[in-house]
Amino acid sequence: DIQMTQSPSSLSASVGDTVTITCRASQSINIYLNWYQHKPGKAPKLLIYATSSLQSGVPSRFSGSGSGTDFALTISSLQPEDFATYFCQQSYSTPISTFGPGTKVEIK
């Protein structure tokens, strides 16, 4: 199985900050990497697919980059509604997907 790791596991940031979350795959997954936002008690929300494509309706302050084994999700100018947990998902080994453990973004 392809293992996914994320760093950091949590971070504290202020409104207006730019934050970057990284996701690493245990082997090359090309660009088959997706990012989600998850708030407690709510359905996870797709933010970015195929490494850098912004899902319809997602604010442009979210961006994704990377290829191979190393990927990043950047949130520019953090907004109050962005405080949540973010996780990555690889689909290289589809239909079997594996997910990163998540990064919790908290208010400083």
Next chain:
Amino acid sequence: QVQLQEAGPGLVRPSQTLSLTCTVSGGSISSSDYFWSWIRQPAGKGLEWIGRIYNSGTTNYNPSFKSRVTMSVDTSKNQFSLKMTSVTAADTAVYYCARDSDTSGYSRYNWFDPWGQGTLVIVSS
């Protein structure tokens, strides 16, 4: 806009069978080309993909669950279901249903959207 909602018992006894359904609204399972997945998250752990089903009944299962999991689809009710046998405390988790983006069955361009809100299943005597 398609929405998904999980339903099922919140408590299951060890060694029994966990049964969940996912009701799809805002779209038809039978007239769409999507796969429909089950994903779970044990407390304090990461998400695990359990398996998926197509409207024809074609399934793909995660080998980690394959011997214990059965998925089915009821197009008349616009629902799909998960059954997991011989559950233990390790199966305690929030269970989510979600729609795959892939319509071919083999594309690596595959993500989950939308998801249900999830339902907590506790395995305990």
